[in-house]
Amino acid sequence: MRAPLTADIEADVCIVGAGFTGLWTAFHLKELDPSLRIVVLEREFAGYGASGRNAGWLSPLVPGNRRVFSRSSGGREAGIHLQRRMLEAVDEVLEIISAEQIEAAAIRSGNVVVARNEAAMNRLRSRLEGDRAWGFRPDEGIELSAEGVSERIAVAGAVGGLFYPTVARIDPGGLVRGLAEAVERRGVVIHEGSPVETIEAGIARSAAGSVRARAVLRCTEGYSVDVARDPRRIIPINSSIVITDPLPESVWAEIGWGGKELFSDAAHVFSYSQRTDDGRILLGGRGNPYRFGSGTGGDGRVDRATVDSLVSRIRAMFPATDGHGIAHAWSGVLGVTRDWCASVMFDPGSGVGHAQGYAGHGVTSSYLAAKTLAERVVGSRGGDAALPWAGRQTRSWEPEPIRWLGVHAMYRLFAFADWAEERSHARRTSLFASIGSRLAGLHE
């Protein structure tokens, strides 16, 4: 554990939160101006939050709705540019991992998205059309037949899918630890065990000391409720993961998955999965999506119902795993804004800023949003400082209990839509899912 803050000190920039966003912001700031004195204050330890608990998808998925971003600023061209920058950002992160010799087990395995009914397959075809319209080149997203899916991964009931070859996977713990060391090598000071109580213009205060700085940046994502100026602008949504015991070769002979592709299904209740290097299946999804009053669930214990629901998905998609045990389960929180789109803010007058709201797609986008934030801090207005998430303020979430009811109702609608589509062998997306998407503003 790194030393906590124990005195009042001064810096040029103070960053609150040592997850990917805080650490990438420090990294980019040092690239832009190596002379900057930067202090990072972390309540627990670097990587305690979602950055140390995620599934490691280094994906070019834009964190939010490309249409909404393009309306915020710059029009359609800006939305396409954001998508292209996300695709490039995957390469940039991989290059930094290699240059900094970070042990993050990075491989570009690609992502297979699988449809298990015709309605889902039709959605995937529209998704691919949308991706191409928003800047994907033809070889960056490819339709797979049912055979094309099963040649890669034998998923029960697969009727087809998509393959995104650009997507890479990393060990998130390895990346966050390596990044913390990389910024320390550049002179950044990280204080762990240092909970910030308030952020104001020019100062971040904790009980044991404060940091005076001309820029104070909040990088607390799903944990922002305690420290954000307006805590209703972002809420924590839970994501949970279960992982099986190592599976024997006989099981892998049935499932295949030799390319270790990242795998997701096209159901409305999203789940993501992978074959780990040590021969297990890891599967994540939402479970209990939201705790009343924006609770963050602390150390990441997972309730029984969530574990059971995630395990049942493994069994349904990979029946050969029946009878094999589950080794671990954990959860974390991701930050979601009211329109499910990321936002980067920096007010040069007060020096206060933040980057947040990746809605579960933060491994690549935290790198790029942190670049926007860092460039804004040093006064740039072009390049990545001008990406359309910069300066966009989202409206507040509703007060409780409407918030709890709304989020749970949306997930219920999605679960019901999955059930209805499966039961009726539907060819078209259920009306319930369309209502849920519109409620959340997810449709493009």
Ligand SMILES: Cc1cc2nc3c(=O)[nH]c(=O)nc-3n(C[C@H](O)[C@H](O)[C@H](O)COP(=O)(O)OP(=O)(O)OC[C@H]3O[C@@H](n4cnc5c(N)ncnc54)[C@H](O)[C@@H]3O)c2cc1C
């Ligand atoms: C289970 C799970 C799986 C996921 N899988 C993926 C994936 O495969 N691909 C993907 O792109 N995204 C994924 N995500 C999302 C991704 O992990 C996050 O978007 C990303 O890590 C956010 O990084 P961050 O630095 O903004 O937030 P965090 O990593 O949550 O960091 C915030 C930090 O701020 C600290 N903090 C909070 N309050 C204070 C305070 N008052 N004072 C000081 N410090 C404070 C916290 O302790 C924490 O370390 C997943 C998320 C979860 C939970």
